[in-house]
Amino acid sequence: MPAIVVEGLERAFGEVLAVQGIDLAVDEGEIYAFLGPNGAGKTTTVRMLTTLLLPTGGRASVAGFDVVDNAREVRSSIGVALQEAALDPLMTGRELIRLQATLQGLPTAAGRERADALLERVGLTDAADRRVGTYSGGMKRRLDLAAALVHEPSVLFLDEPTTGLDPVSRKTIWEEVRALNDDGTTVFLTTQYLEEADQLADNVGIIDRGRIVAEGTPESLKGEIGNPHVELLIAEGAVPEAERVCRELGKLLPPKDGKRVLLEVANGAADIPRVVRALDEAGVVVESLELVRPTLDDVFVAKTGHHLEREEEERKDAEETAPA
């Protein structure tokens, strides 16, 4: 039985259609990753599925309950950890989990017991009586995750659970998500990290500009793309010549930047000597070469015509260089 069913779901903000009639189904016990850049409609979809926002079209059910008609039943069945960990910096970790237990209707004694157990589970027992404002980003995410689990929900929504975290903290969250899933919890997570979707998800939905452009297991999606490619870092000034040579050898993929040439190779590693020889004969200096198997970014490029990760990097660069 599907834990989440979405049919033609839409959300408009004035003239802007943020989510444009999406369909998806997530089975019980599955980890489903919703992958897409900022502004693609991921968070809007999660907010509709968690009853925080009314849809303007279509329908959706979570844990067997309609998100509009049976919103309260949906809220009893789900755990939600929202983007940017919506935590009160003035509360202590213990106070937050106990409050969450009260919100979920747990009796006081059971709530206290559950809070202690969860704080231990996410490794925050020692910091439980410190104010959340003193926590690191990783600790905040773990606390947020613990709060979402207080009533043992059957479906867990994680909105960009690792955005902004260092690699170690990210891996800790991944391990916790896997452990929860092993216990039978259905997980619906949004992410802009390809690796996260690839590592965690049973199924991935790629969303771009409010529409799902591809859906399937990470392997099947990558399989659709087909061949691996060679990523060549070319010496300065030689990129046009390298592109000319490579075009004769196979299909060029959209470049990541002005220094690299991406050439699809049907036979994988076996094609590399041929490529190197051709470039060498043309006098093109290759500074480095890497065989790259299809990734979810390739799937994203194939389906949308642009790179997910580069878009995110450009956005971050723009944010960092923007005047205050």
Add this chain to the structure above:
Amino acid sequence: MSNLATSARVVRALGARSIRQTFRRPQLISPIVVFPTLLLAIQTGGAGAGIELPGFPPVESFLQFMLAGAMMQSMMLAGNSGGIAFAVDIEMGFTDRLFAAPIPRFAIVLGRLAGTAALGLFAALWFLAIGLIFGAHVEGGVPGALLATALITASALAVGGIGAAIALRTGSASVVQGLFPLVLVVLFLSSAFFPQELMIEPAKTIAEYNPFSFIVEGVRGPIVAGIDATQTLEAVAAIAGIVLLGLVLSARALRHRLRVG
């Protein structure tokens, strides 16, 4: 556990959080305690001879007269602080955590108002204590002190409702904070700090119809003279009107927020 009992627990827990939040954030507690206390000290110290003016109502001391005004000011700033704290919750996404829980959503507003009402109670007790320490008497005795405290507590809930409605509607702490001067204007255009009889037009007429004047007089009466049924009923009616307005506006703003996300 019944829905009502669960909702009551939620309101109590959110009210307790709201009180803790206020005491842990100096910019929220300072307007409630420090500012009105300083103003009370300055006014009673500098304008104490005002009670000698012809037409000034008979009071034991200027401090006794001013206690109701100080309580009102503190109570109104508690309502404003409650609104700011609610708006901060919205800005940082904390209210999403509450809205995603299986509780009646109005319990979230009531929880905030319970906290604001508790701060009103604190304000009333604080200024009663200051008054008693510095020699003012409560002419209505213990029942009078209890009545003044109850009226201030209920008024905090009423004003908190307006603050919560504005917070829900705008979702902006700076907008709610921007209402701070308005709170003072409303108070100065009431009989909080000066007897209506000695005001000049148009302030006198405005004060006469200002619902906060009715509340001030309802609180001041038991302190300076004793309990008066008419004054008390007028204060209760004014509070009920503001409570109703606050709840209606909050309910509408809540619906709006849930519609637009």
